[in-house]
Amino acid sequence: MCGACGWLSGCSNCAGKLVLHLKDRRLRCHHCGHQERVPHACPSCGNADLQPVGIGTQRVEGALQEHFPKARILRVDRDSTRNKGTWQAMRQQIQDDAVDILVGTQMLAKGHDFPNLTLVGVLNPDGALYSSDFRASEKLFAQLVQVAGRAGRADKPGEVLIQTAFPDHPLFRALREHDYDTWAKTLLAERQSAGFPPFMYQVMLRAEAKNETHMYTFLQQARDAAIELAMPVDIYGVVPAAMPRRANHFLAQLLVQSEARKPLQQFLREWRPLLDVLPAQKLRWSLDVDPMDF
Ligand SMILES: [Zn+2]
Ligand SMILES: [Zn+2]
Structure with missing residues (x-):
């Protein structure tokens, strides 16, 4: 993003924005695969001070490295799991306790069993609370429950920390109290009054x-x-x-x-x-x- 004129790196083929990949300094579209070099200056006004927007996993990894210089950090993302062998090797590293901090996208919440994982941090999932997709908050709740299930075992209790600007949102209240029923009733009442499935x-x-x-x-x-x-x-x-x-x-x-x-x-x-x-x-x-x- 250009702070001077508001330019954002849009994809020339899509309505989406290009995602910054720090490793090879390229901008990539995650919808169509289009890619280009990171420009040296704003293409619209020439300002040389371009800033990344949002929290990419690479930026989270960088921040963690600064705060915990001795920690062994492993980043798992779309790029690293595209290759089956790479992902297999990463899983082995995790099983062998060769990793202290694991950084990744929501794909990490799914179907992986890491017995020594006892603390999970979820960074800013607020987008789903106000999405144009009426099912987004239902999906988010399911995902966070799944994440919570990933953390800890009977002998090693787990903890989940969630970063949000809306801590009093009914979703987080229900999650804190493990109260699926109340959350489901809230959503069903919302769907009924708005005329959404399963009432339509x-x-x-x-x-x-x-x-x-x-x-x-x-x-x-x-x-x-x-x-x-x-x-x-x-x-x-x-x-x-x-x-x-x-x-x-x-x-x-x-x-x-x-x-x-x-x-x-x-x-x-x-x-x-x-x-x-x-x-x-x-x-x-x-x-x-x-x-x-x-
Ligand atoms: Zn595109
Ligand atoms: Zn500009």
Whole structure:
């Protein structure tokens, strides 16, 4: 990021931002694979003082090294686990107690059993509390419970420290008290009042194309056809996807929902053949029933 003009290293093919890889001083897009050298100065205003944003695992590793100069630190990330042999060797290092501090992304929370792991720190998971994906806080809770399960064993009690700007959020309160029931009830009440699953049944029509106009025309025609069927379902507007541009393609979507599954299935039976005959040149589309990602 450029502090002078606000420039951010965006990907030229996607709506996403490039991620800084310190080891080889490159910026990489984690969506399409595009990469480039870190610029010496801001491409927009020429300011030479560019700053990294966010907490990458490499920066966390650097900070830990400063605070604990004698600790043996192992960083596990996408790069280090891409190669199966490397990951195998790292696991062996951990099993052999050759590692004091393990730094990694959320992938470390999954399915690995490290018996001597007794303290876990979770750095700033707040994004999930206010995500556009209504399931994000449910996923975060599940993940943190999983992380807590990773720390400690019967003979070696574990501890989990979570960094957050919202310590009084119901999610953290429920987590602290190991109170899954209250958290589940809170979420269910929220979903019911907002009209989200499991109180609603949904289908998402997604389209992607290099040409933005083709994509929107297709989705708009699909929406018109849906409305003309005049069936008892709610038809939303055409909106850009959460990641509206990826690898040089534009992505958008159209949500249809109903309070019961049957009317939605009847609607789909009528709608599907209409979609099949819509002009869809150089365009990919799909119907996602019970979509998990928004
Ligand atoms: Zn990209
Ligand atoms: Zn600038």
